[in-house]
Amino acid sequence: MFGFKEWSVWKKVLFYLVVLAILVVELFPIYMVVSTSLKPKIKIWTSISPFESFKPTLTNYQNILFERSFLDYLKNSGIIAIVTTIISLGLGSLAAYGFARFKFRGSGTLSLGVLVSRMIPPITLSLPIFLLVSRMGLLDTYGALILAHTSFSLPYVIWLLIPFFKGVPGAFEEAAMLDGAGRLRVFISIFLPLVAPGLVVAAIFSFIMSWNDFLYALVLTSSTIKTAPVAVSGFMGQFGPDWGMMTAAGTIILLPVFLLALLLQKYIIQGLTFGGEK
Amino acid sequence: MDTLSKKIIEWSNGISQHGKYHYFRKKITPFAFVGPALLLLGIVLLYPLLYSLKISLHQWNMLEQSEPIWIGLGNYLRILGFEEFWSALGLQLSFVVIAVIFELIIGFAVAILFNREFWGSQVARALLLLPIFVLPVVSGMTFRFIFNPQYGAANFFLEKLGLGAIEWLSHPKTAFMAIIIQDIWRMWPFMFIILYAGLSGLPKETFEAAYLDGASKWNTLVHITIPLLKPTILIAIILRTVDALKAFPEIFVMTGGGPGTSTTLLSVHIYKYAFNFWDMGYASAASYILVFIALIFTTFLVKNMYRE
Known part of the structure; x- marks a missing residue:
């Protein structure tokens, strides 16, 4: 549709934030699968935050x-x-x-x-x-x-x-x-x-x-x-x-x-x- | 093509159509092409379906009987008064209706949001489509993990929001919600991409005219966009519905149909009776009811999508 180019900067920023939010929510489960697969076993049972940093390992693979x-x-x-x-x-x-x-x-x-x-x-x-x-x-x-x-x-x-x-x-x-x-x-x-x-x-x-x-x-x-x-x-x-x-x-x-x-x-x-x- | 070559083709066709041999050949050629595929489908599709129809007219509990016993419509009559069947059917239909409605709303909203040229739109679209391709069994497993009461991500976010943890998969209502959330997550992008394609195919002039006439965005949406998009919306709904009737692996690994029978959709119910209780006669009959429902939607689909 038309209009995007004429939008104000704030409207554009808001737009991108919404798009980003949708992507983050939608891709979260896939992130969970991939990140969990790289975690050492104990981490998976203890760490609660999905975003907590960890040392990736290929042990599971x-x-x-x-x-x-x-x-x-x-x-x-x-x-x-x-x-x-x-x-x-x-x-x-x-x-x-x-x-x-x-x-x-x-x-x-x-x-x-x-x-x-x-x-x-x-x-x-x-x-x-x-x-x-x-x-x-x-x-x-x-x-x-x-x-x-x-x-x-x-x-x-x-x-x-x-x-x-x-x-x-x-x-x-x-x-x-x-x-x-x-x-x-x-x-x-x-x-x-x-x-x-x-x-x-x-x-x-x-x-x-x-x-x-x-x-x-x-x-x-x-x-x-x-x-x-x-x-x-x-x-x-x-x-x-x-x-x-x-x-x-x-x-x-x-x-x-x-x-x-x-x-x-x-x-x-x-x-x-x-x-x-x- | 010029008229001369058309004449030549007509003339040559005329020749080749003379004589019995050519006539016969013309009749037989199409079947040489479609024949092999139809033969294979006859073996792997039609024959099993007819076989299952036959079994549905028999009493056949494989644990107790070596041979099926003819009971006519007995299994179908049993279904009529079998509460567990109706509960499974009800759950199946609620699952489909609730999931498809949410998928339609989210998909449509995001399609409208994406319906403009912006930087990175192609990449964003490609990423949004990934969940559609996630294997149902992996999706079910992932959500079982996310909804784990002790270390799952769902409760982590609930607690961050100051809400209490929920034992998602241990209570009938939340377990049912969980399998629907899983389906919505995986399949709203399907609605999105079909509606997005439909939106970008609509004539731009109509919208410019409406804009110049001072129509509000809401009015444009309700009176122009939705009516123009109606055929596409209908096709998307039917395709999704027929597909949601096939849901099985994700529920099988996520809840196994439980707690109790709270997530035992008809497909899971049929599986249970066939491969846990080995009651093949009843399971075949119940599976025919599921086919019948799928056929009703397919008829709608054919009428809307493929009429020529």
């Missing part, structure tokens, strides 16, 4: 990474998120192209079905998936969790990409087809490069969603392929919460997500509303 095999859990989370993303992007981009560029019987209903499926609460789906997976003896396997994750990430990718494919002018396609290129070649050599930004957003969000998942991992895994978020909640139990280790683990899990989110600034709204807002 050493503990979880090397003594509590958090590294393995991170590896599990990474593998599952990456494979889920590859599958969702591969099948999802094909399907999005299909929905965006063809009108066929049932195409409207089917694409709507894909959207609606995004809204199903995971608790509803995790229940039958658990029953089916355990009956097949596939509990605690990568495959089961990856398939479970595609149930939310594939519909997401399809809906995010449809507007990107629709945005490509029809002339591109027609020209290429006239040259005798087949549909699949048109898709790979013309469409994929043109929708590359969409593919990047889809990949990042799909990775984040899978990385962040807690419920499916909780229900479908127990020991071998336990993921990092489930491991964090595990630190809560046993001997009462060990805040140092938990916040260290929390900081490590948050790091890749924050980096990806900051990379994504330009497309964040499209990503969050999965393509609904343009």
Whole structure:
């Protein structure tokens, strides 16, 4: 809006103070996680002021990474998120192209079905998936969790990409087809490069969603392929919460997500509303 | 494209559409593209959903029975008179309504505040969005820490303000407040960014005209900004609502549904009955009610967001 430049100095100062206050309050919990993870154990139990100075230490990180095999859990989370993303992007981009560029019987209903499926609460789906997976003896396997994750990430990718494919002018396609290129070649050599930004957003969000998942991992895994978020909640139990280790683990899990989110600034709204807002 | 090349395309399409082979190919191509994805979704989504519908018509306590027994609508009838279910549903709905209202108000206010060019606005926006990406399980853990009665930050600030310490997570009312505060903290920036984008997309001329006509800021807000922004506000509310219906990990680690059942939202209730009591028939039926509620909101969403 207009007006900011004409504001008096005092009004501007007040404005910046309000903005600063909002940022401080909003970022405080994140500060708590990161600062606690750097505190020695005794400090966490005794020091009351969150702002009291302390000597940062990496003991908590050493503990979880090397003594509590958090590294393995991170590896599990990474593998599952990456494979889920590859599958969702591969099948999802094909399907999005299909929905965006063809009108066929049932195409409207089917694409709507894909959207609606995004809204199903995971608790509803995790229940039958658990029953089916355990009956097949596939509990605690990568495959089961990856398939479970595609149930939310594939519909997401399809809906995010449809507007990107629709945005490509029809002339591109027609020209290429006239040259005798087949549909699949048109898709790979013309469409994929043109929708590359969409593919990047889809990949990042799909990775984040899978990385962040807690419920499916909780229900479908127990020991071998336990993921990092489930491991964090595990630190809560046993001997009462060990805040140092938990916040260290929390900081490590948050790091890749924050980096990806900051990379994504330009497309964040499209990503969050999965393509609904343009 | 010039008319000549259009003619050529029409003509070539005409040729390729002759003959049964090409006709067949044209019909089959779309399915070659959407088929693989739909097949996978059929396996991981549709089949489990139908399976769960079937289970919901059975009595199946996995601790006592190896095989489910058909009882028709028995589980649904049980829900009708089951007070614990209705309390969980009530908590779920209050959670969603209260959280979404606060998130909307804060998000809208901050969007209006940010709707001007100022130094550092991009960085401030980027930082405000970070909480959206905090894993729910980490968020729940953090707030459990903040609300700890002995060494948590919440009581530290309360005492600084001269107020007494509160055992936040040990009392039903404050525990419920705490899980809502957690959700508001994490998700108001979601409302903010959508409304901010909506605001910056509004035509500047309208506001200049209102300003020149001497309209007060309040009048401009009520009579111009909000009506123009209504579609965006509606979409933001529905998206948030559907998402809040999925809340689970944060509550699971923050309170585990307690004290008592005071923070046992429907999702936690379903989890408890499925994976603690192993009553799969009842849990499936209850989870179908949750889907039904999500579907109602989704219908609104589809009507407002994706109509073409």
